[in-house]
Amino acid sequence: MKQNTSLNLECRGLLRRSEVLKLTGLSKSTLYRLESSNDFPSAIQVSARCVAYRLSEIYKWLEGRN
Template identity: 40%
Template sequence: MSETPDRILRLKAVLERTGLTRSTMYRKMQNGSFPKNIQISDRCIGWRQSAVDAWMRSPMRYSADAER
């Protein structure tokens, strides 16, 4: 059975999907209540879709420390 690969979402897609503002999302990342971004290239970042989906299932209980 093959697993579906985890997609990388860009900033605009994450903001549209979550309904957060950019500043709120970055503040939540700093305090560990939103998934951390990953570096895609020198000037490009993204978020793992699975991590964003986990946050959306339970935003009040999400902890970035529990990601790994």
């Protein structure tokens, strides 16, 4: 039986890019710009076609904006 990839990542404290965009309210281009200028946590390569972000780092980034 195939497991849901997003659910599996969430159990590990990781979020897919689409989930990060929803959580932060950022656009995709803004996310890429912030990430390339090291003003946003870097994505980690989960597989050949999948990147994810550590949820703890996203929360720290959000707290730092307030």
